[in-house]
Amino acid sequence: MPTYFVTGTDTDAGKTLVSSALLALARRRGLSTLGLKPVASGSTDTREGLRNADALALQAQSTPDTDYELINPFAFEPAIAPHLAARRANMSLRLDDLEDHTRPMLALERDFTLIEGAGGWRVPLNNHEDLAGLAVRLELPVILVVGLELGCINHARLTAEAITGDGLTLAGWVGNSLDGGFAHDASADDNRLLDDNLTTLARCIHAPCLGMIPRLATQNPAAMAEQAADWLELPDAD
Template identity: 50%
Template sequence: MKYFVTATDTDAGKTLISCGFLQLARQQGLSTLGLKPVAAGAEESDQGLVNEDALALQAASSLEPSYSEVNPLVFKAAIAPHLAAAEEGRQLNLERLAGRVRGQFLKKADLTLVEGAGGWRVPLQGQQTLADLARQLQLPVILVVRMQLGCLNHALLTAEAILRDGLPLAGWVANTTGEAMAREEENWQTLARLLPAPCLGRVPCLQNPDPETVSQYLQLPGSA
């Protein structure tokens, strides 16, 4: 099973949800691999620049990949990847990036998650966006919806864009990252009725969220 994980916006909880899915798969005896092809926002370490989200995916992967295998392209500034690349005088090569990800597919993990950066249409280079990476890889998509005012529009437009780009929407997760939104239950019901894919989980606001706790609120695609 291989999926691309995107979200309605930045800070929707893609990494936490991805790690929750990886943890759930491990509990079921499956091998797991989490990848973050592009990350912006990093700190210096003995491994060089490292991104917090990529480190979390690395830790959640049972196949124990190296950091560079999880995150081949990392930028220091926590800004849009194409701006970070320009600031550092670097090029974003979509074909090369897709090749690096395909190389990790050869490990044949039972569950591989490829996490995007920000939302579906985050620019990479020229007219290319992260959506083009998912299209090159031909991956079904899991959408993380941050439950807040405006999420109905964001979720429905993102789902429409995914389908228009020719990729299947494998499912979506409702994630509450702060205080519960007004009429959250009714908003969830609206999304469940209008989104053309099953809901794979509803994650409440957790005081100290971790993958094991989050996994209790999720179902793997195909089992929902």
């Protein structure tokens, strides 16, 4: 069962969009899917409890249907770093607890599973552990989402180096357009600059490019996932 950990160059790089789109693409191919968000900040208090928009987007692309609590066991209301959000809730986040929850989920044996991180690769869980440790413990290949904006080359190179430095395989990367070109109304100069950035990223990141997502007109999460899927390819399970 191919399982990947999805991280980003920064907060709001587009991890959820890419994860949802890859899951949507897998569903198109008749595969069973599962998207997990072990830790999520920035959740809304509902009748059912705290609900996070990113986790809900992953739940919508998980087939067969999966209960929310299984997808997102640790949800916090403030949109701040997970370890700070947990502290405000008088809770602690530990890798042992995340691993205890996640390993049984992987035993569900879906055809294609993604575990989405929070923030960037080195986001802390507590004073001694970070969320990247979950990918390390589970020995998962990693998909890197690069938010295409000023500074992304440096962020992407540092993140790729950190992933491989932790002994994991970088299975591929995806460019997600946040600023400037790769849109219908972008100027020629914007698009040339974007092309130059992409060429540099392809040279510096020693992993396959799984696609480039343009700025999308819709804001509906399910529609965005379907549109973005048209620009992506699934990573090679080998």
